[in-house]
Amino acid sequence: MYNPSRYRSLYLKRRTLGNLLKKGESRRLLSQQDNQTRIAVALYRQLLQWSNSVTEDVPLSYFIPPVHLSPPRIDKEALRLMSVKSGDSKVAASIFPKHTIMKDDQLVVPIRNSADVKKLFRGVFRLNSKPANPDKQKERISLAFDGLRSLNELSKALEDLGKEREKHLDRENVDYRVGQVVRHKLEEWRGVVVGWKRLDEDSGSDSTQLTSLTKKDYALDAEDLVKCSVVLDVGDAHLHYSKRRETGNMSIAEVLQSDLELVEEDELLRIRSSNVSEFFTRFDPASKSFVPNEILEYEYPNDITESASAPPQLSEVTEAAAEDIIMGVKETAAHMRSIIMGYTSAPESRNLKILSFFLEKLDAILDGDVLEMKDKLFHKEMPSNRLASLHLQQLLNFTVNVGELLWERRRAMENTKETKFGLGDVVTHKVYGFRGVVVAWDPEPMMDVSMWDGLQHIDNPQDYPFYHVIPDQNDCIEVFGAERPSRYVCEENLAVCPPDQRSIDVDLEVEWKYDLEAKKYLPPLDLKFKSGVDLEDDGITENCLTELRDALSQVFVACRDGVETGNPDINDITTKLSMENLLILLKSAEDMELSTIISESVKEIWKAHLNPDLRWDLDTAVAHLLGGKVSKALKQFSGIVDDDPTYAEAWNKAATCEFMMGNMDASLAAAQKTVEALPTHFQAINGLGLVHFEKKDVPSDIHCLRESIEIDPWSPVSARLSVCVDTMRLSEQIQGNQQEDNK
Secondary structure, three states: OOOHHHHHHHHHHHHHHHHHHHHHHHHHHHHHHHHHHHHHHHHHHHHHHHHHHOOOOOOOOOOOOOEEEOOOOOOHHHHHHHHHHHOOOHHHHHHOOOOOEEEOOEEEEOOOOHHHHHHHHHHHHHHOOOOOOHHHHHHHHHHHHHHHHHHHHHHHHHHHHHHHHHHOOOOOOOOOOOOEEEEEOOOOOEEEEEEEEEHHHOOOOOHHHHOOOOOOOOOOOOHHHEEEEEEEOHHHHHHOHHHHHHHOOOOEEEEEHHHEEEOOOHHHOOOOOOOHHHOEEEEEOOOOEEEEOHHHHHHOOOOOOHHHHOOOOOOHHHHHHHHHHHHHHHHHHHHHHHHHHHHOOOOOOOOOHHHHHHHHHHHHHHOOOOOOHHHHHOOOOOOHHHHHHHHHHHHHHHHHHHHHHHHHHHHHHOOOOOOOOOOOOEEEEOOOOOEEEEEEEEOOOOOOOOOOHHHOOOOOHHHOOEEEEEEOHHHHHHHHOOOOOOEEEEHHHEEEOOHHHOOOOOOOOOOOEEEOOOOEEEOOHHHHHHOOOOOOOOOHHHHHHHHHHHHHHHHHHHHHHOOOOOOHHHHHHHHHOOHHHHHHHHHOOOOHHHHHHHHHHHHHHHHOOOOHHHHHHHHHHHHHHHOOOHHHHHHHHHHHHHHOOOOHHHHHHHHHHHHHOOOHHHHHHHHHHHHHHOOOOHHHHHHHHHHHHHOOOHHHHHHHHHHHHHHOOOOOOHHHHHHHHHHHHHHHHHHHHHHHHHO
């Protein structure tokens, strides 16, 4: 029988039990949050304790890369609010280390010293001060644990660094400083000192191994008890390979300081090696040495001279040239921007993605946004010549990208050979069996393939198109025993992959998309353009890029030849981007990287021509030359100079081909033609020197090499000059000895 009182009683009991359960769950959650909070606070204190244990003079950027943080590891809303408030970064700088990059979805924090580490911890805990759900809180605590674990591991490295610093405080009997440029007395290679140590400090001591029976007391002199670590000049390492072969290390040598001597000749001081940038910030002409980076300066505190530690001082002429170049690059960018805007003011909305990409690059130049991330994060006062070089780099990239797109497209459209496969097709290799995706193709191989094993069954493989294929990684492991990033395959070795086998593991750029229905990959827009595909944009992209290329050619020809055009805007640009200013900047370059940027910009200007067909021929011939087809390239260069005998760069490339084919007299004549047209063409001057060397005319070779280095102090020919100088010195000694004998 229904009893309302009974059911009401049961309902109340259930509700009471439910409330008790909810309260219990709440208490459990609160207890869990309290525990997590206690853990977080304990971690925070330990992290701060670690920061306080490291003195601020210890450079940490070498050990700790910039820290990248994003939600949910940091509170999304708190980061958004702080990034809005930061505006000019003053708010961010007051909480986080200097030059922290803060956006509403990301935080990038540079770490220079322990003070920055402390600021990072405090800033992150401030952002995450708002209560979060247990899962997020757990992830953040895990992040803090990871950070503490990494710092504790770092403590050992910092302890070792401190011990090394103590060892290097005393320079008694040490002849060389880190950063000095030295030459090996016997092996004759040059290099820069990156460290030194006393042999009696080594465990197991090398001194017994270095003791010679020719020494009277079987002991080393005090000078011999110091060994230097030296980064070799890459050219010297190559030229003196036979003498370095036994060491097994062609980049860094460990040698007794008694086997070294200082390099005094200014032309031979700039050491070219990719390893140099790991230890030094720049070359200092005043002290004739390289300036150590923070970590090397800390480890060798008494090796640094006052001159090297001072900021670089540029001459008024260099300052003026650098400022002109920066303005010239920006005015060129503005001119290019106006051309794009003449075709479309909103390329992104009209799906003109290629033009949108170039417009974005031009806007960055106009805004002065030319710094790399490392420069933004570890920003110091940047010399105007470095800033000008970075502006040039962006203009160079823009120019090369525009030219490459149009050259590739024209090559594809002028191809008369029928190709069996298109971009995005999934193919199978007939011989090796791996599958892959076609990402590009060439009408003919871009290199000599006659000796390739996989082509011996094909008659005249050079007559077939070749395809760039990104292979399936699992197939590569099975076939080759390891992954392969790409394959270059003859058309006769490829077949269409069956549809049921097209599910493959390939490492493609994110712009590639897979079409499930067609079972093929869809290429990005720029690859479509290069391969000659109609973009269905009424020719806007191609016409705009063509106008950009022609406008750049007009600017560069005027810069190179110093002539006025009918356009006042271009005349103003060419005054600023003059060859005179560029060569002033080149001479002031403080490291190999900047020198390369400037010299490559100059080379691009040398290539410029108002006739796009001749420039097309030049680029095509260069492609043949790089592919090892020297005779074919020479024939094309010869045709170009027949059409325009004043085209200096075509003469220069012809000289290179003649030299490679052993035709020294023809190479000499072509290089002289280049220098007659462009007296500061340092590549052609290098070529003259090489011909003189082959003709055993060492004095003339030395003259050319010194002339080249006078224009470009970081020229790679310094290694050959060093050899020639040593050869002349030895020859003079032999002659002197003979004269003494004849008396």
